[in-house]
Structure formats: structure tokens, C-alpha cells
Amino acid sequence: MAKKDHFLITCEHGGNRTPSRYRHLFAGFEALLQTHCGYDAGALALARELAKALDAPLFASTTSRLLVDLNRSIGHPRLYSEATRDAPAGVRSEILERHYLPHRNKVEAEIAAAIVRGSRVIHVASHSFTPALDGAVRNADIGLLYDPARPGEAELCRRWQTQLRALAPNLKVRRNYPYAGKSDGFTSYLRRRFPAEAYIGIELEINQKHVFNGGRGGGGLGGGVLGAFSPARSAL
Numbered sequence: 001m002a003k004k005d006h007f008l009i010t011c012e013h014g015g016n017r018t019p020s021r022y023r024h025l026f027a028g029f030e031a032l033l034q035t036h037c038g039y040d041a042g043a044l045a046l047a048r049e050l051a052k053a054l055d056a057p058l059f060a061s062t063t064s065r066l067l068v069d070l071n072r073s074i075g076h077p078r079l080y081s082e083a084t085r086d087a088p089a090g091v092r093s094e095i096l097e098r099h100y101l102p103h104r105n106k107v108e109a110e111i112a113a114a115i116v117r118g119s120r121v122i123h124v125a126s127h128s129f130t131p132a133l134d135g136a137v138r139n140a141d142i143g144l145l146y147d148p149a150r151p152g153e154a155e156l157c158r159r160w161q162t163q164l165r166a167l168a169p170n171l172k173v174r175r176n177y178p179y180a181g182k183s184d185g186f187t188s189y190l191r192r193r194f195p196a197e198a199y200i201g202i203e204l205e206i207n208q209k210h211v212f213n214g215g216r217g218g219g220g221l222g223g224g225v226l227g228a229f230s231p232a233r234s235a236l
């Protein structure tokens, strides 16, 4: 019998808050906090829409990725940013305890519990990307990131892309763009914890040009993304 699907939405870069305890570390980085380096504009609004539409739990962080990046593994050179990487080791490990592990551990525990109950978990991590990076214009509106070695992920993204193209032919939807889904990230970490048949981890990447043009924080794009998700999933 097919496993029941359990949806789970996360947002690792949902805001650019800096906790008052660590605010002194951000002197000189105020402008950077407002850019795509500080947070993923629109990603939280889209995560909320996805969670509501799928009746799925949402785990989101609104603390800036410049404090500690929830989408990097421990040991990754960019786990801490230019604002925090030179802080004393004690401060860095406290940041990890207070702002990194709670989110990561909660999500991992939720997935483990759903799998124990016999479900297959479909985790969608909501992110957004800057329209141009280092002078190169990104040639996509939506990116679906997955590990090509995990057949369930590849199949879901292929179907999701097909549905999105049909529903919103003016949007350019690409797979494993602008990043490779199997490079370091929260979903990559979770793939090592859970088997392919029980865990599907997808990063949804929205071009921030839609966030700023649409005004309502990614909402303009949400309808199409959501509308395409249900048929894509039921087709599996």
C-alpha cells in the first residue's frame, strides 16, 4: 500500500531580525542586512501560503542568515557570515544553541515522527534568489532544487515543473537552478538522515524580482505555484 504523504514547509531565511543580544556584531552591516544577503525576500509569505493550502506545519525563522545560516551544515565555511565569523568561539557556539539547533532539531524531529507513523514526508523549503548576482542575470522565475539521485524528488519536480508551465506559461521554471539541489543545505543534511522512500526534500526558489514587482511579498506568484503543486503530487 502506498504511504500517506505528510507535507512539511520550512523557511530558513524568512527575515532579517538581529537579536538584541548580538546586535553589536552588526555595526557596519546595517545595509547588508537589508539585501538578499540578509534574508530571502518573499520566501516567508510564500511558505505561509503553501502551509495553509496544504494544511501542513510550517517551521520558519525570521532571524537573519547573517547571524547563522540555517541552510548550511555545521563546519561549512559560510555557516557564519562576515558579521559573526570572527566573534569569540563561545559566542558562536551560543548562537548555534539558541538560533540554529532549535529550528534544525524541530524539523528533524517532526520528520522522524511522521516517518515512524508510516508516512512519506514531502518537505518544501521556501527560498528566494536575487535577480542578478555578480553582474549575471538569473534566467528563471522559479527554481526547483532536488537531488537527481533520489527518484521521488526528481519525479515530483519534473511533474511540478510541467504543471507550472501549463498554468503559468509566462514563467520560466527550471530544475536545479540557480543552484544544485544536492549541494550543502538543510535538505541535503536531511537526505543523509532519512531514506529516499521516506523523505522527499525540495527547495523552492523564487526570483525576487516577482517579490518586489508584485508588492505583496511573493503573493503574486503564490497562486500559480500552489495551483501546480496539487496535481503534481497526486500524479505520483
Ligand SMILES: [Zn+2]
Residues within 6 Å of the ligand: 012, 013, 040, 071, 126, 127, 128
Ligand atoms: Zn534561502
